[in-house]
Amino acid sequence: MSCSNPQSEVKDPGADIPERRTKPKNNQCIKCKTAAPVIQIRHALYCRECFVYATSGKFLKWFLSNFKPNDVHPVFYVAVSGGPSSRYLLQLLHTQMSPRKGKGSFIRPGSAEKLVVIYVDQSKVVPGAENLRNHIEDMVKDFPSVEIIEADVSESWKGSQASISAYLSGQPGQPPSATASEPTADLFDSTLSTSSQESHLALLTHHIILREARKHADSLLGKDSTAPLFLGTSATRVTIKLLSSMSRGRGWSVGSGEVQPESTQYGLNVYQPLLNTSSKEIAYYNRFAIPAHSQAVVNRSFTTFSPPKSSIDRLTEELVVSLERGFPSTVSTVARTGNKISFAGETKEGERLCTLCGWPARAKANEWKNGIAITKLAGEEDESNPLADMLCYGCYTNLTDSRARSHVNYALPGWTDEYAEKQKVTESEMRKEIEDCLIDDNDNDNE
Amino acid sequence: MSSVTRNLNVEFGGGLEILFNHQRQIKLVVSAQGRNPTVRDLIKKLADEHINERRELFIEGDTVRPGILVLINDCDWELRDELDGELEDGDVVVFISTLHGG
Numbered sequence: 294m295s296c297s298n299p300q301s302e303v304k305d306p307g308a309d310i311p312e313r314r315t316k317p318k319n320n321q322c323i324k325c326k327t328a329a330p331v332i333q334i335r336h337a338l339y340c341r342e343c344f345v346y347a348t349s350g351k352f353l354k355w356f357l358s359n360f361k362p363n364d365v366h367p368v369f370y371v372a373v374s375g376g377p378s379s380r381y382l383l384q385l386l387h388t389q390m391s392p393r394k395g396k397g398s399f400i401r402p403g404s405a406e407k408l409v410v411i412y413v414d415q416s417k418v419v420p421g422a423e424n425l426r427n428h429i430e431d432m433v434k435d436f437p438s439v440e441i442i443e444a445d446v447s448e449s450w451k452g453s454q455a456s457i458s459a460y461l462s463g464q465p466g467q468p469p470s471a472t473a474s475e476p477t478a479d480l481f482d483s484t485l486s487t488s489s490q491e492s493h494l495a496l497l498t499h500h501i502i503l504r505e506a507r508k509h510a511d512s513l514l515g516k517d518s519t520a521p522l523f524l525g526t527s528a529t530r531v532t533i534k535l536l537s538s539m540s541r542g543r544g545w546s547v548g549s550g551e552v553q554p555e556s557t558q559y560g561l562n563v564y565q566p567l568l569n570t571s572s573k574e575i576a577y578y579n580r581f582a583i584p585a586h587s588q589a590v591v592n593r594s595f596t597t598f599s600p601p602k603s604s605i606d607r608l609t610e611e612l613v614v615s616l617e618r619g620f621p622s623t624v625s626t627v628a629r630t631g632n633k634i635s636f637a638g639e640t641k642e643g644e645r646l647c648t649l650c651g652w653p654a655r656a657k658a659n660e661w662k663n664g665i666a667i668t669k670l671a672g673e674e675d676e677s678n679p680l681a682d683m684l685c686y687g688c689y690t691n692l693t694d695s696r697a698r699s700h701v702n703y704a705l706p707g708w709t710d711e712y713a714e715k716q717k718v719t720e721s722e723m724r725k726e727i728e729d730c731l732i733d734d735n736d737n738d739n740e
Numbered sequence: 741m742s743s744v745t746r747n748l749n750v751e752f753g754g755g756l757e758i759l760f761n762h763q764r765q766i767k768l769v770v771s772a773q774g775r776n777p778t779v780r781d782l783i784k785k786l787a788d789e790h791i792n793e794r795r796e797l798f799i800e801g802d803t804v805r806p807g808i809l810v811l812i813n814d815c816d817w818e819l820r821d822e823l824d825g826e827l828e829d830g831d832v833v834v835f836i837s838t839l840h841g842g
Binding site: 330331332333338341377529530533572573575576577580581588589591593594596597598600606607610611614615617618 | 753754755758759794796797806807809811814815816818819834836838839840
């Protein structure tokens with residue numbers, strides 16, 4: 294007799310979600326009160342002109358709350374993938390880059406002398422993806438002063454030190470198994486789940502953006518100088534990110550800056566101004582306000598047009614967009630909740646940063662994992678893995694993906710060496726920490 | 741009962757063109773017996789005759805999958821009775837995917 298379990302069949306997350314939308318009572322634009330509406334955003338109706346104006350105005354309001362109208366920054370950094378959100382962000386930043394009319398006869402100067410676009414090419418690791426640099430050049434050709442930095446995600450390992458890589462292969466002291474030119478194949482190995490590969494790609498891309506901006510700022514403005522970096526994460530995307538991060542074991546660090554509108558990373562002021570703008574608003578704005586020749590392009594991911602169950606991110610996306618269809622305030626509610634989450638673990642003993650993602654990590658990720666998951670057969674001893682002392686639970690889980698546990702040797706990107714180095718407490722720092730408890734030799738002599 | 745036909749211009753964005761042989765625009769004729777063709781008829785025709793594979797990534801039941809926006813003459817279909825919205829000759833119907841990477 295087969296061990297069938299009819300309950301185990303998992304349906305698409307949004308398949309049976311009932312709808313609870315309200316039909317608008319008015320048939321006029323909520324802004325001008327005269328024109329016929331063409332767009333419904335949540336429960337509000339807009340005509341085309343008012344929608345474009347209101348959407349730009351929302352960004353301007355945010356911008357002026359963070360940047361003074363008369364300030365001219367030497368440089369703005371912006372991460373651009375070529376997709377709809379970053380295209381929309383570019384369009385909005387364009388309005389701030391040139392002198393423009395303020396209130397009365399006041400002419401506001403351009404907010405930055407230069408825009409530096411950072412594009413991370415993923416075409417070497419994502420099947421079917423293309424290099425989109427030409428499209429991005431089309432998008433920014435109207436900017437008064439612009440520079441494009443292109444980085445390749447497969448070159449994250451440049452500068453990687455053998456010591457860390459050797460630890461990660463589980464053989465301390467031995468040379469790393471992967472060479473610096475080909476370890477991406479390990480992180481994107483087909484034995485890893487699509488969820489793990491997606492997670493690695495997002496993590497690498499994020500760090501490359503930060504590091505390229507940091508490197509550029511160091512050379513342009515001087516070491517350790519600060520500069521604004523804009524990311525085009527939309528409300529829909531941050532909702533998906535928030536939920537999928539927690540389901541992948543990243544709940545501990547979720548309040549550290551990933552889902553917040555403003556944070557400091559790598560000494561840069563990182564802004565995510567689109568966290569209250571849904572993908573629907575972005576899609577409509579792009580359609581109405583951006584010329585056809587410089588529209589957003591498709592930046593393929595591992596799950597582009599894949600079935601919902603192909604990865605955790607894709608499944609979460611399906612759930613979120615399904616909920617949003619029936620309950621149009623879902624995304625804004627979850628995204629706003631995410632903004633309010635703050636990290637509460639800084640003062641606890643054993644806190645450290647994950648050497649891979651750089652976010653706070655709880656100590657002993659493997660003990661936690663052994664406590665909540667079946668990681669060994671009966672009679673086997675707990676596996677000791679040096680990875681666990683260096684990584685957060687989310688990264689540790691990704692890298693020790695069950696299907697690949699015994700097959701893949703890992704080499705981590707070069708920045709992990711820096712993170713590990715930074716966390717070593719120097720003798721002088723240790724002395725400073727305990728100096729109140731030390732007895733001065735001179736005091737003894739005097740007595 | 742006579743057949744009512746509509747000549748339509750259909751556009752795809754946000755990566756949906758991948759499902760439609762990389763065509764961003766197509767012209768097609770939708771017809772219905774004894775009534776004006778609706779968006780429901782158009783979606784069915786697109787799914788039946790213009791997608792070679794992965795049909796389920798465009799259609800769910802008799803409507804489009806969540807995450808796909810529909811504009812009729814640059815007007816949100818939610819304001820035009822969605823599936824039951826009647827189509828006119830020369831209408832431009834746009835399908836935009838808001839799903840990640842396409």
